[in-house]
Amino acid sequence: MLINLSNHPSEKWQQSQKELAKAKYGLVQDLSFPEVPPIASTEEVGKLAKELFKKITNIFDQCANEHMPNAVHIQGEFTLVYALVTMLKTSGISCIASTSSRNVSNDGDKKIIIFDFVQFREY
Numbered sequence: 024m025l026i027n028l029s030n031h032p033s034e035k036w037q038q039s040q041k042e043l044a045k046a047k048y049g050l051v052q053d054l055s056f057p058e059v060p061p062i063a064s065t066e067e068v069g070k071l072a073k074e075l076f077k078k079i080t081n082i083f084d085q086c087a088n089e090h091m092p093n094a095v096h097i098q099g100e101f102t103l104v105y106a107l108v109t110m111l112k113t114s115g116i117s118c119i120a121s122t123s124s125r126n127v128s129n130d131g132d133k134k135i136i137i138f139d140f141v142q143f144r145e146y
Contacts, residue, residue, distance in 0.1 A: 025048035025051045028054045030056050033051045049091035059102070076111065092117065094119050097118055098121065118146040119146065121143060
């Protein structure tokens with residue numbers, strides 16, 4: 024199972040990203056990345072990371088009889104990502120991010136930027 028912890032729902036992913044996620048992990052479950060207030064202390068971010076860790080491990084425990092590997096696709100506010108990835112990896116849970124190529128074109132005075140999914144990369 025792949026838990027998509029980001030603000031980019033998997034239903035809006037490019038087809039190639041959806042296909043790779045399904046092939047590698049089977050089921051994909053979205054979990055919205057929480058808003059991290061800019062005034063949050065390091066301790067508050069750590070507490071939020073612990074809450075997310077519990078939520079993620081509970082989801083994986085409920086799907087324990089799946090035959091595909093588990094991973095967390097995690098992208099969001101840097102300090103929370105760092106804290107949570109550290110906890111997850113310490114527990115043996117794989118963490119990945121999406122990589123993309125950035126394609127820029129101009130249409131008159133408009134700049135058009137398209138991101139094309141390339142791969143999942145391990146943290």
